[in-house]
Each structure stands twice: as structure tokens, then as C-alpha cells.
Amino acid sequence: MRLNDWQLAFERYLLGEHVQPAQALSGSLLGGPTLDVDTGLAIYHHAYRARLHEVLDSDFPSVRQGLGDPAFSSLVAAYLQHSPSRHFSLRWLGQGFADFIQDWVAGQGLPLAELARLEWAFTLAFDAPEATVLTVPAMAALDVAQWPALQLRLAPCVQWLAQRYNSLEQWRAVKDRAVFPQAALLEQEQVCLVWRTQRICRYRSLAPDEAWALQGMCEGHWSFAELCAGLAVTYGEGAPLQAASWLKQWVEEGLVLRSGP
Structure with missing residues (x-):
């Protein structure tokens, strides 16, 4: 697998919903004595999403308070699926959050x-x-x-x-x-x-x-x-x-x- 193809495969994995990686990606990696390939990739998958959630939590604490933690987590997950991070800086991650909320949160x-x-x-x-x-x-x-x-x-x-x-x-x-x-x-x-x-x-x-x-x-x-x-x-x-x-x-x-x- 060429480097560019590998990078695109890894990006698709991080942005995807499934923790289980594609065979082409996992097959290109070597596990260690204490950490197998699938577990290592799952850590990256979780850490990436956790970081995005942390950014939105930091930028919109009042919205989180208004919704409550479970509903806010669901809102963030839906927003990230709709508007994945496309800028090198996470500073712009919440740019479309307010518009998304207006359409997503029924009644509120x-x-x-x-x-x-x-x-x-x-x-x-x-x-x-x-x-x-x-x-x-x-x-x-x-x-x-x-x-x-x-x-x-x-x-x-x-x-x-x-x-x-x-x-x-x-x-x-x-x-x-x-x-x-x-x-x-x-x-x-x-x-x-x-x-x-x-x-x-x-x-x-x-x-x-x-x-x-x-x-x-x-x-x-x-x-x-x-x-x-x-x-x-x-x-x-x-x-x-x-x-x-x-x-x-x-x-x-x-x-x-x-x-x-």
C-alpha cells in the first residue's frame, strides 16, 4: 500500500462510525507484544472522537448545561457526523454548531x-x-x-x-x-x-x-x-x-x- 493510500485509509477509519478497521489497513500494521493492531487502532479511533467532543464541550458549556450530558453527547455525535472537522485547527470545529442545533433539537x-x-x-x-x-x-x-x-x-x-x-x-x-x-x-x-x-x-x-x-x-x-x-x-x-x-x-x-x- 502506498503512503498516500494508507493515509487515506487511516483517515476513513478515524472518521468512520465503526471501530473495526478495514482488512487493508489492519493488514498493513504490526502489533506489539502487549498491544495488538485492532486494539491500537481502536484507541486512536476513540481518542480522536473524544478530543472533538472535548472541544465542543469547552466551547459550548451552556448548551451542555441546558441539554444535559446524555443529550449533549448525542447532539455532538450527530453534529460531527453531519459536519466533520475539515480545518487544520479545531478552533473552527463549532462554526456551524448553532445552525445545526436549530434544525436538530425539536422544540428547543x-x-x-x-x-x-x-x-x-x-x-x-x-x-x-x-x-x-x-x-x-x-x-x-x-x-x-x-x-x-x-x-x-x-x-x-x-x-x-x-x-x-x-x-x-x-x-x-x-x-x-x-x-x-x-x-x-x-x-x-x-x-x-x-x-x-x-x-x-x-x-x-x-x-x-x-x-x-x-x-x-x-x-x-x-x-x-x-x-x-x-x-x-x-x-x-x-x-x-x-x-x-x-x-x-x-x-x-x-x-x-x-x-x-
Whole structure:
């Protein structure tokens, strides 16, 4: 058997469901005095799958808590069968986990998928590329004439999550080792941001008006003057002060970069 053929045979064995190897593979190997070929291959087969399970368990502890260990193990097995690891780094193994959950878990699919997206957001935020975010000193150095045209965009690490369920409460319960609450529909959809500053992931929920303002600035390409004009409907003469207050918070938190002129 050529090396390439042997490697492909070993890969098929690792990815397959059966512990019993094909005769061509086992026949190409030699056992030792204390470990026969089939037992040695079975150890590899089990260890590979155990490692994949360990990665998903580490990335999605809240989903595991919500389902319970037996159901989570079944979910992981089904997901790995549907979406086997195809990247050299296991960091990407859970990329499609939330979408898979939505279709796989009857009755609980939507809240559990949302919880999985929240947990995956922390992975994405932590591994996102570095960027030169806007700082308070840089803001202070702006000329007065530059403020009306000021435009922003979100830093690459910022993950924007629209949540319909109490996923954040469930996630916090697992972190705090508190009683895990049942999934519940929120009275109003809320936005949760997950981002990274100085290698630490942070998160917070946004009130609807702040979410509207931040989305308008970063996705709608509003200028600061346009933001103030939009806020004037609700805040009247206090619109510039409210806009400046939010802007200062976004900058202090490391959420935004300057864009445009």
C-alpha cells in the first residue's frame, strides 16, 4: 500500500462510525507484544472522537448545561457526523454548531441555537484580528469642524447579537455556577455586544435607542451630525449631549474605529 493510500485509509477509519478497521489497513500494521493492531487502532479511533467532543464541550458549556450530558453527547455525535472537522485547527470545529442545533433539537432549537451563538461569539471576539480603535485622546484632538462629519465602524472583534430569549441569563448562570434557568422569550428583542479589549472578552446589552444609534453610525454610515439630527426627534435639544455621551462610552469600551473623512 502506498503512503498516500494508507493515509487515506487511516483517515476513513478515524472518521468512520465503526471501530473495526478495514482488512487493508489492519493488514498493513504490526502489533506489539502487549498491544495488538485492532486494539491500537481502536484507541486512536476513540481518542480522536473524544478530543472533538472535548472541544465542543469547552466551547459550548451552556448548551451542555441546558441539554444535559446524555443529550449533549448525542447532539455532538450527530453534529460531527453531519459536519466533520475539515480545518487544520479545531478552533473552527463549532462554526456551524448553532445552525445545526436549530434544525436538530425539536422544540428547543431556537433558544438553544441562540445560546450557542452567544457562546460562539466569545470565541470569535477573542480570536478576531487586532485593530487600532478610536481612543479618548484621539477624540479630544479632533478639530471642532471635524465633528459633524465624524463616522465610525465597529472594531473587528465586536459581535452583534440580536436576542429573543434569556440566553445571556443562562450563560451567566453557568459562569456563576448558579441555578440554570429555563429558556424564556423576552418581552422585547435586545441587542448584546461581545468584544475583546486587552485579551479579555467583555459583553453588555444595549437599550433599544442606543442599539439604534450604534447601528446607524456603524452600518448606516451616519455622520455624527446625522445621529444628532435623528436623536432630536426623541431628545430634543439634549440630542447632541446624548450622542456625545454614547460616543464617549463606545470609545472608552474599545468598540469603534474611525472611518470616512
